[in-house]
Amino acid sequence: MNLRPRYLETLADGSWLARIVPMSGTNRATTEPLTVRVIDYTVDDGRDNPDEYRLLTTILDPAEAGAEDLAAAYARRWEIETTFDELKTHQRGPRAVLRSKAPDLVQQEIWGHLCCHYAIRTLMADTAAHTGQDPDRVSFVKALRIARRSVAQSAFPPPGADTADAIWSHAIRWLTQHLNPPRRKRSHPRVVKRKVLKWAAKSSHHTHWPQPEHTPHTTIHIH
Template identity: 40%
Template sequence: MIKVAAGVFAPGHVGELTQHVPFEMVDAALAEAGLGKSRVREVPARVVVYLLLAGALFAEVGYRQVWDKLVAALDGVPVANPTSGVLAQARQRMGPAPLRALFDLVRGPGPAPRTRGRWWRGLLVCAIDGTSAAVPASAANLAEYTPHRCNHGGSGYPKLRLLVLVCCGTRTVIDAIFGPTGVGEMPYAKRLVASLRPSMVVLLDRAFGAADLIEAIAQARAYLVVRVKDNRKLPVIQRLPDGSYLSVIGQLRVRVVECQIHVQTTAGRATTMYRLVTTLIEHHHYPAFDLVRLYHERWEVETAFLELKSTILGGRVLRARTPAGVRQEVYALLVTYQAIRLAMADATDTQPDLDPDRACFTTALSAARDLVVQAANAITGAVIDLVGAIGRRVLANLMPERRTRRAPRIVKRAISKYNAKGPNIDRKTYQATISIDILVPQSP
């Protein structure tokens, strides 16, 4: 038997994901945004929130078709039959504030304490990085978002910049900030520092090696490992037994690890120089070699971007044609992504020896979409099923153990029929063997 809310609230669900975004949480977000006592309309505010979340699951169709999916399994339940215009007015009337409040309620590393890869030597492994997303080229959006310059000299879609703080073990989003690309990544990254905690170690790419950001993270009492440019001047103050050395950035005492990473494939051998700066000073507890291996976990944030932009959105442009609508849609996308990730984390956490990297996000997304159409498990019962239908499908379709591979870093639009950087780029992914050499600096 399908259990749903009564009357006009019946379409308010996202299938089994409703367990992670329950009615009470949505109502609390609406109340925080000042919409808790608004009159009940043909499409109530709570239902509009779930419509937006379901819209993130079905990026390929319009909101009227999303509505059809929400009510597909509600035969015998009297529900509204709103037009596209009515749904558009409801979304506009709501604005982005409730979705922002809902994101604040669901964001975080997730309740999966045993997840492999989440903790490293007692520290929660996180990463900060940024990406961009395309928005419609409407007049309203063009007033706030800058068009992307194309290779042929013209302009493409306007872009927004999105920065996230991700838990690497579960790829759940701890915090996110976004806005126009006219603002660089560094100002956005500084706003994420408020979400850091002393039990975290944050992994950062070279773009985030600025002294003021490093000092801000240290002041938040979180630890960091950041890659810096090879030619950056870092004085050798003291050499340490593991090959690393102590130095300073501004007034902050740091430790530097220099290494060479060799990647061997059937196509040849490549060597890359890595220079890592960390506030983990104690070399006895945090050896240089282990820090280099830890830094590889930074790529989990890149995989999260892949899941958001390619797996969920399918490489498509966002729908909203106003800046307020864009903010509303992005928060809905983040909440929906987080709910799927929480369902996956609950499932993999039931098997402590299971590497969460083997859980397939595409499988979880497909299951979530099916359960929306079926209106399945929309309300949790007295006994909460931590695995659920999504988790069972994920556990039944685990991916093989992750292999060490090397692939070219090129831009690939999921729905483009054109090659990204010319026809002569080798796009083959090779199995690889990686070796690491710690480089010992000269004596101070």
């Protein structure tokens, strides 16, 4: 889809407002234009030719989210897949299905999983704030493990930790001692995977391929 943003004005952080028509085909002429904010930026990771990007967002006010903040957040968009893995593989369990059979109960069970995930993520965020480390260094699997221990094992809290705040603080201290190593720096090219075929690419001399003069005779060899 070619959006072709039409320039409106430049904003203080270097981004600019534009109008686009989020539709292609015959309905494009009757579709109401949408105002978006355009952020043009490059990512320089030390190579000779930095990659250029264009980000479109409906967050129009730079005071609400600056251009650099949005560009940095966009680079982490793939991490939503990590969240799906946390919910489906680790928290719910591999190949596990929802137990509920009625639509209302299924919805209730999904909300339960989401609330549980939010609570674990809150514990991870508090641990990162307590240690001053990057939140990526706090392990979801370890946070899930200690949350389950706090519910299933009465011996989990230390002596005297008989309140929720004390148990929460103990969990943070335990996670602080079991942080993940720092992430290594990685970079990947913006390329499209192409399946390798055993056939040669078609060229001009294949257009006028010589045709057989006789009916072909097929021979089958049994090995």
